[in-house]
Every structure is written in structure tokens, then in C-alpha cells.
Amino acid sequence: MGPIAVFGAGSWGTTFAKVLADAGSEVTLWARRASVAESITTSRTNPDYLPGVELPATLKSTSDPRVALAGASAVVLAVPSQSLRHNLTAWRGLIDPSVTLISLAKGVELGTLARMSQVVVEVLGVPENQVAVVSGPNLAKEIAAEQPTAAVIACTDHDRAVRVQQACTTGYFRPYTITDVVGAELGGACKNVIALSCGMAGGLGFGDNTLATLITRGLAETARLGVALGADPMTFAGLAGLGDLVATCSSPLSRNRTFGERLGRGETVRQAQDAAHGQVAEGVKSCSSIRDLAMRHGVEMPITEVVHRVCHDGFDPREMAADLIGRKTKPER
Ligand SMILES: NC(=O)C1=CN([C@@H]2O[C@H](COP(=O)(O)OP(=O)(O)OC[C@H]3O[C@@H](n4cnc5c(N)ncnc54)[C@H](O)[C@@H]3O)[C@@H](O)[C@H]2O)C=CC1
Ligand SMILES: O=C(CO)COP(=O)(O)O
The missing domain is CATH 3.40.50.720 (NAD(P)-binding Rossmann-like Domain)
Incomplete structure (x- = not known):
């Protein structure tokens, strides 16, 4: 080249x-x-x-x-x-x-x-x-x-x-x-939204079980959307799926995770934005476009939905756990 x-x-x-x-x-x-x-x-x-x-x-x-x-x-x-x-x-x-x-x-x-x-x-x-x-x-x-x-x-x-x-x-x-370009791109976009939810959970004081639950169920909803859009499901088990998701959801270096953590600690979206000093936390905007994409394809993405409501509809992150855990019980797959 x-x-x-x-x-x-x-x-x-x-x-x-x-x-x-x-x-x-x-x-x-x-x-x-x-x-x-x-x-x-x-x-x-x-x-x-x-x-x-x-x-x-x-x-x-x-x-x-x-x-x-x-x-x-x-x-x-x-x-x-x-x-x-x-x-x-x-x-x-x-x-x-x-x-x-x-x-x-x-x-x-x-x-x-x-x-x-x-x-x-x-x-x-x-x-x-x-x-x-x-x-x-x-x-x-x-x-x-x-x-x-x-x-x-x-x-x-x-x-x-x-x-x-x-x-x-x-x-x-x-x-x-x-x-698989579709899978690689969706894995990268969706993990930012899931990292926001993990940050919120951390900011609220929740530990590793909650983190692992959000990562795993986040991967499930990402793969669901990916398959609906023609991605290879195996991509989500790879570096652009699980790999990126684990790194971003766990790392204090992630801007998305850090942004979510601030919201979980009670800061407003504006305060978290100011603290980011112009560095981009892509999930704050992509939570809306990914949610719309999921709705267009009839795919359920409950974590993305909640992150969208926190970032754009004034939903209180303290209600997040009850909202997600309280959903109707169902099989894992
Ligand atoms: N930072 C990271 O660790 C990684 C970031 N990414 C992705 O790479 C992309 C870029 O991210 P970063 O470099 O981290 O962002 P950043 O926030 O560090 O920098 C963004 C760059 O784009 C420029 N920029 C901002 N708004 C612009 C505009 N309207 N027109 C032209 N330039 C503009 C800024 O001046 C800056 O140079 C994002 O989509 C991010 O999700 C992907 C992998 C790793
Ligand atoms: O994409 C990233 C790591 O793969 C960077 O994540 P953040 O944008 O959350 O910092």
C-alpha cells in the first residue's frame, strides 16, 4: 500500500x-x-x-x-x-x-x-x-x-x-x-451504548455481577440486531464484538464508560458532557440511532432503550435496574 x-x-x-x-x-x-x-x-x-x-x-x-x-x-x-x-x-x-x-x-x-x-x-x-x-x-x-x-x-x-x-x-x-463489515460496525457502535450502561451501574455502586450481566445481555441484543441486518453471528464472539465490549465496558480509559459513571453518580448529561472536554462519547448519540434501527427491524434492545431514555428523556439511572430486572421473564435465547 x-x-x-x-x-x-x-x-x-x-x-x-x-x-x-x-x-x-x-x-x-x-x-x-x-x-x-x-x-x-x-x-x-x-x-x-x-x-x-x-x-x-x-x-x-x-x-x-x-x-x-x-x-x-x-x-x-x-x-x-x-x-x-x-x-x-x-x-x-x-x-x-x-x-x-x-x-x-x-x-x-x-x-x-x-x-x-x-x-x-x-x-x-x-x-x-x-x-x-x-x-x-x-x-x-x-x-x-x-x-x-x-x-x-x-x-x-x-x-x-x-x-x-x-x-x-x-x-x-x-x-x-x-x-463481515455489518457485524464489525454494529459491534463497535453498540458496545459504546452498553459501556454507558455499565458506567451507570458502576456509578450507582453495583459490582461485577451487574457488569457481567450487562456485558452478556448487551452482547445478546447487539447480536440480535446484527443478525437482523445480515451480520455473521460469529463476528460478535470475536474482537469487534466481545473483545471490544469487554475492553470498553471495563476500562476507566473508556470515554463512554466514564460518561455513564458520571450519570450513575447523579450528574446531568450536560455536566458529564462538560467533563469530557470535547472528547467524543459516541454512545450518547448512537443510543438513539441504534434504538431507531432496532425498532425499524422489530428487534428488542432493552439496555439500549434504557440508555436512550437516561440520555435523552430525563429517566433516572437509579430506576434502570428495576426497569431491566423487572421485565417479563423469558428463556435466555
Ligand atoms: N479513542 C479511542 O480509543 C477509539 C476511538 N474510536 C472511534 O474513533 C472515532 C474518533 O474518535 P477519537 O479519535 O477517539 O475522538 P476524539 O474525541 O479524541 O477526537 C476527535 C477528532 O475529530 C475532530 N473533530 C471533532 N469534531 C469534528 C468535526 N465536526 N469535523 C472535523 N473534525 C472534528 C477533533 O478535532 C479530533 O481531532 C470515534 O468514532 C471513536 O468511537 C475507535 C477506537 C478507539
Ligand atoms: O472504541 C474504543 C475502544 O475500542 C474506545 O472507547 P471510548 O470511545 O469509550 O473511549
Whole structure:
């Protein structure tokens, strides 16, 4: 794979740019703010998002999309889900129609209920086999510290997935390939919502049984939605399903879990948002689009429903347990 442009210099965009550069790829990282690009170029750091992490000397950075895209054979999209369409529309005329598009975002678009790869296909007019998705238990700060982890590269074109895999394999980052894009994207989007519920449970003082119950039943409702949308159920037992779910629901590094914890301790959505300092907790918006997607397909997602009510309808997290536990009894499957 030739030069790679990474769009979005937040925690994951910057970290994934480092992974690609460490794997030997030629990488240019586009940052929205010129000061961030300047800092990466001159001091090899991105203090706003990855304080204390030294970035590779080979990594270039710019705030000019044309410079980032010059000669690029692949474009990595690392902006928040709800702004992807807007950004891509602005960059559309600049992106060579033959490049591989690599989506890192974990969300479902509000209103259209589109997955991120569907947004890419729609806005850029490229075939779906040109879009790859990276997902898995990938908390940016741990990967930036070169702690070992695995991931999946999902693309309906297996050969393309292998090329992306080769471009990002390092001594600390081990990507596997799969062809189930639907499953990979839904696993990544839904686990943010389940992590919010786990955070709320933690904030309310509940322990590991509650955590494990939410993770397991969260996985069940995610897989139910996935199967209704044509995903391979086995994807949810893999890195983009269980792997990401366990990491995000358990880790204090997760923005979604942390956000939920604040709500569980009694903070308002606004207070939790202010405390996030502009860092995105995707589940706060995706709980609504995923809930709507589930309703459209007649799929029951009770945890997602409750998270939506807490985040958007003023429902008190203290009522969450009674609401979920008090549902009509039924078989596990
Ligand atoms: N941080 C992590 O550990 C991981 C994050 N992800 C996903 O990657 C995506 C990006 O997340 P992060 O880099 O963590 O987010 P972040 O909150 O750290 O950074 C977001 C980046 O997008 C930029 N941005 C924000 N709004 C924008 C807009 N309207 N237009 C253009 N740029 C905008 C910000 O300036 C920043 O550079 C999300 O969908 C997230 O779920 C996936 C795996 C791991
Ligand atoms: O996607 C992630 C880990 O795989 C990051 O989770 P948060 O967005 O909750 O920090």
C-alpha cells in the first residue's frame, strides 16, 4: 500500500497514524486545527489528545486536506460519526475515487440510521468493497503506549483487507481480517451504548455481577440486531464484538464508560458532557440511532432503550435496574 492520509487527529486518529508509521507506512495526519499539526510536526506530540506520547519521526502532519491527500492510496477516516458526512462532503472533490477508504469511527448516523461505511459509499459514490473498517478492543492510550492488542480489518474485498492488514501490523498491534463489515460496525457502535450502561451501574455502586450481566445481555441484543441486518453471528464472539465490549465496558480509559459513571453518580448529561472536554462519547448519540434501527427491524434492545431514555428523556439511572430486572421473564435465547 502506498502513502496513507489519516483524517482526524484526536486520540484514535493520532494513535492509528502512529501504528501505520511504526508499520513502515508513509503517513500524513490531517488535523482540523493548524496548531495541532504544528505541534505534531515540530515537537512530535499531540498534547491535547495523547499527552506524553512521542510520535514517530516519519509521521507528517498538516491542516491542509490537499497536502494530506497528495499521492495517497488510502484515506483513514477518524472523525466522530455524526460529523463524518459533513466532513466527507467537504473533501469529496479532493479524494481520488480509486483510494481505499478506512473507517475508524464507531457509531450509527442519527436520522439516516446509516453505518459509517454506508455514509462513505453514499457521499463518495465508491463501491462498498473499497471501504474497510477497523475495530476491536482498541483503547487509544494503551495502543499509543505500545501495549499489545489485536483488532479486525473488515472489508467485503478480502484482498483489500489483507493490504490494510499489512499496512498496520506492528510488534504491538495484530490485526486479523474478516469480510463481515455489518457485524464489525454494529459491534463497535453498540458496545459504546452498553459501556454507558455499565458506567451507570458502576456509578450507582453495583459490582461485577451487574457488569457481567450487562456485558452478556448487551452482547445478546447487539447480536440480535446484527443478525437482523445480515451480520455473521460469529463476528460478535470475536474482537469487534466481545473483545471490544469487554475492553470498553471495563476500562476507566473508556470515554463512554466514564460518561455513564458520571450519570450513575447523579450528574446531568450536560455536566458529564462538560467533563469530557470535547472528547467524543459516541454512545450518547448512537443510543438513539441504534434504538431507531432496532425498532425499524422489530428487534428488542432493552439496555439500549434504557440508555436512550437516561440520555435523552430525563429517566433516572437509579430506576434502570428495576426497569431491566423487572421485565417479563423469558428463556435466555
Ligand atoms: N479513542 C479511542 O480509543 C477509539 C476511538 N474510536 C472511534 O474513533 C472515532 C474518533 O474518535 P477519537 O479519535 O477517539 O475522538 P476524539 O474525541 O479524541 O477526537 C476527535 C477528532 O475529530 C475532530 N473533530 C471533532 N469534531 C469534528 C468535526 N465536526 N469535523 C472535523 N473534525 C472534528 C477533533 O478535532 C479530533 O481531532 C470515534 O468514532 C471513536 O468511537 C475507535 C477506537 C478507539
Ligand atoms: O472504541 C474504543 C475502544 O475500542 C474506545 O472507547 P471510548 O470511545 O469509550 O473511549
